[in-house]
Amino acid sequence: MSYTSTVGGTLYRFSDLKQLMAKATPQRSGDELAGIAAEGPVERLAAQMALADLPLKTFLAEELIPSDDDEVSRLIASRHDPKAFGSVASQTVGEFREWLLKPETTQAELEAITFGLTPEMVAAVSKIMRLQDLIAVAAKREVVTHFRSTVGLRGRLSTRNQPNHPTDESRGILASAIDGLLMGSGDAVIGVNPATDSLADYIRIVELLDDLRARLAVPTQTCCLGHVTTAIAAIAARAPVDLVFQSIAGSQKANEGFGITLALLAEAHDAVRSLGRGPANANLMYFETGQGAALSADAHFGVDQQTMEARAYAVAREFRPLLVNTVVGFIGPEYLFDGKQIIRAGLEDHFCGKLLGLPMGVDVCYTNHADADQDDMDTLLTLLCAANVNFVITVPGADDVMLNYQSLAHHDAVFCRETLRRPPAPEFEQWLVEVGLTDASGTLLPPPLRLIEGMASVPLLGAAHG
């Protein structure tokens, strides 16, 4: 079925829903690379106007990637809840935007439609929303998850402390993790991207992180971000796995590129649950996503990268994750060219994730070949705080020495706590006060001797002392 709109006497025709969605997407290099972007700003607006008039129901009738060929599409179709969809079922995409923005539409209404919405509907409405709209609506949608800490409460900001090391050396990881803790970072998770993917290294990393956490009684979780199959093997070996991590994407083929299927993720979810490390009903999975992942695996089927990203959230929400974050600027300038594109994509991803019920965080980041810098990251972080983002990732001095990209610094989270008044998870906030790292108002203090002694008692670090 084709779609049309008339702008200034010129008729614009879009051959199918996929093309309409791609051409209505705000400009980004990835869709241009894929050859599916609008020719220019006027055609883009014509597409956005046609999209605004489109009934939301259209997305139930016309699949962008047929269910016959793709298990993510099958999952989306099977999870759609017509009852939950009821309150917005008669709306167009444009009317849906207006409904989302109304003050009468609160947490309760947004929560009620979570499984009535498909990723495609959410992606569609985001395409006709300004940054301010994306922030205003996302800020209304609280998604709370818990393990040892409670992440996502309104008005708070959690952090992933990311103590990566180029060769996974235990002492290097510990030194970086301690640096982060002293800056008050790590209430969402202390999570390492391993340089290797061997089972022995995975187990060594989760053991050393768990030892540090237990020794200091930090109310948080730890994670080694190895492949899900490695996590399953480590769980079988009874390693202390708090969270199972996996990168995911929005099509079956892209997920196959990551070496995963929905069944494999379900197996991992069952396995980590069997360890019983968290409280009853704890959230036990951690996913990362990012616009462009499907295109880079040639698994996008002509669908724009932002819609593919939203489809990955359908995969994520199937497994009740503790944490989900888009690694928004990591993929490079051929997908998101500059700071402007990265900032918009970060806010789109956060908005779409929240509307679909995900505990959404963002890795506010960029690579050296993108046209972006720390000023862009400051902008995105501040906007995300306004949007009530669940968590961000922080590393020492904004420089990840393993993955060779720039994320946020631990300092940036201090800025959010002290200037924007975004305290961390309540359990962690209390821990910071108890160990004397912050005062009662949440201001960071020089670390007290007792805590330093606790850190120095880690056997691997003590060995370095002599």
Add this chain to the structure above:
Amino acid sequence: MADLKADRPGEGLPDLRRMTEARILLGRFGAGLPTRAVQSFQLDHARARQAVWSEVDRAALRNELGELTVEIAEAHSMASTREEFVRRPDLGRRLSPDSISGLGKLPRGRDVVIVLGDGLSASAVTTNGAAVTRAVLERLDAASMSVSAVVLAAQARVALADPIGELLEARVAIMLIGERPGLSAADSLGAYLTYGPKSGTPDSRRNCISNIRRGGLAIDEAADSMTALVALMLKTGISGVGLQSAASNLLPEDAKLIGLSPAAIGSKTEPH
């Protein structure tokens, strides 16, 4: 200013800075980094950006290469500007029509063609390109392996070595290319070796030696490894992920060479 002291959180701990190159224990003023730390970061970023966005001075590079035992040729990908190169990796993998006719005059059917490509760091080529090329060439000559040419390639991605190698009917293509700069090093060269290069070769069919620079993998060591890899590829008729098992079927000492990883170029474009 002298009495302004940053909060230094590491006092009383073992010297954590010896354990990692990460920017730990920087100190702070409120949430702000000390000025020196901010500017040190900005300088590293400025160097990295310059590495990406500058162009290789070919005349200077030829000068530095000096007299070689083989001809020096030039080629260009289909990406005409730096911005197009950054936005369109697909164009950086294809040879421009001019280059195709230009390279047509070079000797064909040799063991090796060496391509020196700018990739994502012109600085890497400017700083290390000539020395690495000469070191490899000397060793290939000493091992009596024939080389068709050294091709200086502009706006080049790794896979641009495929159409060049295919055109010259080289048995092995060596692409020496500027790696995506990090904050700690903006001048690293990577070497990607492909047996039987032709357009469309998957990255899993390459072997990679990375981080070649002063302060990283030493040039002589990298050149020794490349020469050994070429010898192994000529012997086994294979490169990439299959090389290790093919090599272990020959001689156990050959297999040791392949602690060198098969190229996983694609993995950097995926979310981690």
